[in-house]
Amino acid sequence: MNAELHHREAVELARMLRSGEVSAREVVQAHLDRIEAVNPAINAVVTLCPERALDEAAAADHRHAAGRPTGPLHGLPIAVKDTHETAGIRTTHGSPIHADHVPERDELVVERLRAAGAIVIGKTNVPEFAAGSHTFNPVFGTTRNPYDTSRSAGGSSGGAAAALAAGLHPIADGTDMGGSLRNPASFNNVVGLRPTPGRVPTWPSTLPWETLATSGPMGRTVADTALVLSAIAGPDPRCPFALAEAGSTFAPPLHVDLRGLRVAFSPDFGGTLPVEAEVARVVAEAAKTFAALGCHVEEAAPDFSGADEVFRTLRAWQFHLNLGPLIEANPGRVKETVVANAAVGRALSGEEVxxxxxxxxxxxxxFGRFFGDYDLLLLPVSQLPPFDADLEYPTEVAGTPMADYLDWMRSAYQVTVTGCPAMSVPGGFTSDGLPVGVQLVARHGADLDLLRYGHAFEQATGFGRRRPPLG
Known part of the structure; x- marks a missing residue:
């Protein structure tokens, strides 16, 4: 059975652990074995703590055997995104400046994962300071796509998404500012949810009132993603806009009848964005799936005007505030794209902000008005399929030149600034077998509805069951 455990869905593994069918130590060891066998080809897990993880698994087994309460993630191994601080485990942010940094405490999302019973086995790779949607850095190198190791795994949660797809751990965490949960989920045929801001509170934070970036869950299925959300969502007094619903609200099951659901779809954001033909095809076919499920489907796009300026201005402003002092103290040691973004932020006027x-x-x-007419919006996640991993970023999409390393991410970051929850769900494959996700967007606060809609789509299509050819 050990050899099969890494293929199991997290919800199923959690059931097996609760029933005593398998032990936490067996589950952790199976995933450590999988990491040893597969990770060298994709470079997704970059820091590993096997002895510590096995000790924690043994302690979890002892608690379970003694009849003590266990959390919803009891015994499930997870490698945490390398931008999330983990007590006693190196956290580098993909930067040589922090290459030897070992935090003394967990940040809130890690604290909640551990409290729910998850066992931290290591860290997953990120771009330097999580900047950009392609995972490479000078500390650990490039993370590669398990469906085709010549291609990008996306980012900034690229290590997490690639590890999920390859069976290195059954659940994952991430963050999303401009698509960092959604883009890698799309590239790796897994699920990534950017929740409504405040759904998963952040602490510590130097800008606690800002909503551009949020932590969120990832999984191989929507139900697995909901399981993680149930552990990390919920209010915290240190986050001033944290939403009040308890995390348990989002726990599976997620079954719902979609008949009568009002669905708008647009393969190209109403003709405003260049989108590769195979991506547009997947979105159009997804619309047909929703129609077959009994939904009222029509091609329609909301007005995204102003979204580019809002995102780029606020992102640059936050880069300056968060990273400006570090850049000044370490000249020449931070990648140029980050330095350039921070410089733009430094030059902004109060009027521009x-x-x-x-x-x-x-x-x-x-968007509040738009969702008075529709229940769900269906869009591309990324404007192109996984690109060459040796590129810093794609310089062209559908024949249109990209101005910079953010330009090709507009289909994700324009949704960010609406404040709506958005999720990437496996939507299909290109003709050469590369994954393409579809982006599902619901009204502000409707995270549970969004999970239910995504679950119904996933069950109808089965694309997420196709795993990469890694053995």
């Missing part, structure tokens, strides 16, 4: 904040409010209200 204020105008971006006004634009953020306008987008929020505009």
């Amino acid at each position: 204020g105008r971006a904040k006004q634009g953020l409010a306008e987008l929020f209200h505009r």
Whole structure:
């Protein structure tokens, strides 16, 4: 059985662990074996702590045998994104500046994962300071796509998504500012949820009122993703806009009848974005699936005008505030794209930041009106399939040149600034077998509805059951 455990869905593994069919130590060891066999080809897990993990698994088994309460993630191994601080485990942020940094405490999302019974076995790779949607850095190198190791795994949660797809651990965490949960999920045929801001509170934070970035869950299925959300969601007094619903609200099952659901879809954001033909095809076919499930489906796109300026302004402003002092203290030691973004932020005027904040409010209200007419919005996650891993970023999409390393991510980051929850769900494959996710977006706060809609789509298509050819 050990050899099969890494293929099991997290919900099924959790059931087996609760029933005593398998032990936490067996589950952890099976995934450590899988990491040893497969990780060298994809470079997804970059720091490993096997002895510590096995000791924690043995302690979890002892608690379970003694009849003591266990959490919803009891015994499930996880490698945490290398931007999340983990007590006693190296956390590098993909930067040589932090290459030997070992935190003394867990940040909130890790604290909640552990409290729910998850066992941290290591860390997953990220771009330097999580900047960009392609995972490479000078500390650990490039993470490669398990469906085709010549291709990108996306980012910034690229290590997490590739590890999930390859069976290195059954659940994952991540963060999302401009698509960092959604883009890698799309590239690796897994599920990544950017929750409504405040659903998964962040602590510590130097900008606790800002909503551009959020932590969130990943899984191989929507149910697995919901299971993780049930452990990490819920209010915390240190996050001033944390939402009140308890995490347990989001626990599976997720079954729902979609008949009568009002679905809008747009393969190209109403003709405003260049999108590769195979990606547009997958979105159009997904719309047909929703129609077959009894939904009222029509091609329609909300107005995203102003989203580019809002995102780029607020992102640069936050880069300057968060990373500016570090860049100044370490000249020449931070990658140029990060330095350039921080420099743009430093040059912003108060009027420019204020105008971006006004634009953020306008987008929020505009999308509130849109979701008065529709229940679900179906879009591309990424404007192209997984690209050459040796590129820093794609310089062209559907014949259109990309201005910089953010330009090809517009289909994700324009959704970010609406404040709506958004999820990448496996949507199909290109003609040469590369995964393509579809982006499902629901009204602000409707995270549970979104999970249910994604689960129904996933069950109808089965694309997520196709695993990479890694043995």
